[in-house]
Amino acid sequence: PNQEKLINAINAFHESIMPSVEFVRHSLAKIRNLKLVGIYPRLGNFIKEFNLKNLFEEISRYDFYNTKQVVLRKDQKNVSYNYEAILNHMLRWLETRYHPKEIYEVFKDSKIELEQFANLEITSSTLSGYKLWNYFFEIIFNQKGVYWLALLEPIVRKYNRLYNINLPAIYTSKFVQQAKEIQSLSANNTVLNEKLQDLQIKVTETTDRLLRCPITNLYNQRFMIEHLLTNLDKPMVVGETRGLMAIHIDNLIKINKKYGPTKGDETLRNLVYVLNKTKSDLTLLFKQNGPGIFVYKHSATENDLKNFVLRLNKNIADSDIFVEPITVSISIVRIEELNPEYPTKDKVNQLIELTLTRLERAKQKGNGQVLDKDTD
Incomplete structure (x- = not known):
């Protein structure tokens, strides 16, 4: 069966009956622990074990929240939107990256009151409608600057595209x-x-x-540094780690010389495409200031890091989207390798420097090399 069509059908079904994707992710987290060998769906074909992980990741990655509640009223001339429900979705998105207490502090002395239920939600405000919509993002900009606005912009634009809701004024x-x-x-x-x-x-x-690389559309290294400064020292789950990888296409210079810089740029974009197909929700991609790509795993086991590299190399080898076959050199640095006595800023600098230095050593060893603390 066509897995892409299956995933689209499952996502459409969930969106039609579930309040938000969080309900789906919660259930999938339990299912992952069952060690399934396959699934017989009510409709459709048997899904084998080796397809399940990708299936679960794609379903978890799909984002929706109370889409049936977006439009409160619609007539021939006017549309009334449920801005409060939409902004609760924004809060949910922020909670996937920040502690609820930090988000609560942003709105503490504002005209928007929040309360912690299962998630942070707006309970009351002296504003309504488009004024509430604009004010929410003005508070975020005043308290947290462009970094939080950039994180929310893909969802804001999704609502703009699907429901024709005007962009908040702060964005323009x-x-x-x-x-x-x-x-x-x-x-x-x-x-x-x-x-x-x-x-x-x-x-x-x-x-x-x-804040994005114009070639790959990934957030750039400057943005990654801001993200790491905010998140690197947050508490970790016992038994898990945080890891930064640097990835470099071994034959990129050869491709540039042979086919021209346009094909070189295309090769980089195709690598990002394969990376997005390989990575999980808690994996972030950033464009290095040079020709490489950073992969940051905020919560993973050591085996997760190694398995990611194995899957990536297999997906690259199996892909036919590159102008010619490529290999990649990869360096891996785990948070445990950093000096625990350093302040966060110095840890971030050490993490990036060690990752890039190890990548250079990997490239010196030959094509397709992977170096971590055990093999360096």
């Missing part, structure tokens, strides 16, 4: 204001025209684009 107004100021400065100034035009393009881009 500040950039538009800067662009207008630059435009006024450029009047009758022919010397600075070229620089100002370039500057106008930059300031009118969204925060998300400012």
Whole structure:
């Protein structure tokens, strides 16, 4: 059977009957512990054990939340949206990355009151409708800056695309204001025209684009550093670790010379595609300042790290999307290798430096090498 069609059908079914994907993820977490050898669905074909992990990951990755509650009322001229329910979805998304207490503190002295039930939810506000929608993101920007806005933007744009809900003003107004100021400065100034035009393009881009690699669309190394500063020292589950990998295409320079830089860029994008198909929910991808890609696993066992590398190499070898076969060099650094006495900032620097240094040693050993603390 076509697994992609099966996954789409399962996701559509869950979205039609479940309040949110959190209910699905909770159930899947229990099912994963059953050591299943296969599943006989009520409809469809037998699903073998070797397909189950990918199936579970794809279903868990699909994001939805109370989609039937988004539109409260609709007539020929007007649409009334349930902004409170939509913002509760935003809070759920933030809770997957931050402790509820930290999120609660952001809104503590604002016009939005939160309360902890199964998850953080809005209980009351002096604002409603589009004013509430705008105010929520203004508070986040004032308290946490562009980093949190960038995390929420993919979901915000999903609601904009599916329900035609206007983007919060914070995502455009500040950039538009800067662009207008630059435009006024450029009047009758022919010397600075070229620089100002370039500057106008930059300031009118969204925060998300400012923090993404234009070739791979991954968040860049600067964004990764901010993420690590916030999350690296958070408590860990007993028996699990945190790991950072650096991945480099061994024959990327050869591909650039043989086919041109456009094919080289395409090869990088194709590697990201394979990585996204291989990784789990708790795995994040970032673009290195150089030609490599960082893979950050926030919660994993040592076997998870090794198995990820094995699956990645197999998926690369099996893929036919590359202009020619590729191999990758990989370095792995676990959090236990860092100096526990260092402050968080120094730990982050040590983690990145050790990962890149180990990658260079892996490349020196030959193509397709994987180095961690045991093999370095």
